[in-house]
Amino acid sequence: MRAFFVQLGIQFRGDLRDKEILMVYYLVPLLFYAVMGSIMKTLEMENGVPLNLAITIFTLSMSAFLGMPQALVKARENGVLDAYKAAGIPAWSMPLATIVISTLHIMLVALVILFSAPYLFASALPESIAAYLLTVLLVALCSETLGALLSCFVKKQNTLTLVSQCLFLPTIMFSGIMFPADLLPKPMQWFGEILPATLGMRMISGGEIVAQVLIILCVMTTVFFLASAIIFKRISARR
Numbered sequence: 001m002r003a004f005f006v007q008l009g010i011q012f013r014g015d016l017r018d019k020e021i022l023m024v025y026y027l028v029p030l031l032f033y034a035v036m037g038s039i040m041k042t043l044e045m046e047n048g049v050p051l052n053l054a055i056t057i058f059t060l061s062m063s064a065f066l067g068m069p070q071a072l073v074k075a076r077e078n079g080v081l082d083a084y085k086a087a088g089i090p091a092w093s094m095p096l097a098t099i100v101i102s103t104l105h106i107m108l109v110a111l112v113i114l115f116s117a118p119y120l121f122a123s124a125l126p127e128s129i130a131a132y133l134l135t136v137l138l139v140a141l142c143s144e145t146l147g148a149l150l151s152c153f154v155k156k157q158n159t160l161t162l163v164s165q166c167l168f169l170p171t172i173m174f175s176g177i178m179f180p181a182d183l184l185p186k187p188m189q190w191f192g193e194i195l196p197a198t199l200g201m202r203m204i205s206g207g208e209i210v211a212q213v214l215i216i217l218c219v220m221t222t223v224f225f226l227a228s229a230i231i232f233k234r235i236s237a238r239r
Helices: 002-016 019-047 051-077 080-086 093-120 129-151 157-174 186-193 196-203 211-238
Strands: none
Touching: 002 019, 002 093, 019 051, 019 093, 051 080, 051 093, 051 129, 051 157, 051 196, 080 093, 080 211, 093 129, 093 211, 129 157, 129 196, 129 211, 157 186, 157 196, 196 211
């Protein structure tokens, strides 16, 4: 366990020196927040989705589908998984460490958005900050594990960039953060129902946690992670 936390510390410090990581996790989301905040504030009044939640969903979706899977594929290409195998480290610890670190980046940005939105865009704080942060955490974990699973089926970073858009764009368009989902055709609404972002926005009802959605997110997160861990183990065994 101690070695795992040492690994997390090394990876986190390495991320802070990686320009691509800083761009995906911090620069682009915060720039989008600064530029689009006033527009999203107008949408907040139309579709009822709080500004801070909408921007945070955009941030975590970008990180989970465009950033984190790239890091896993890049690590495999650079022989990190082979090094894990040679050192006797379980293959599943690589996606686990990446998911934990990525979620930490997401939560840091979420806190910045949460507490700056009332001052920059006159957006109200959530009725329950604890429920809000729990929702963001669960949606982030569910999205990250889905991204990790996606990385198992793609061998090249260039290909992954295109494939990741198949998750990122529907999340932004079908979950209701940009415009009311009721305006979409029924098939798109049905597809949006299974997205972690959509479930996350429905998890909070009147400032309280919806237990059914909480359970669904937890089950999805567990299934996605177990599947990715098993596949990573098989990939490692074939090397």
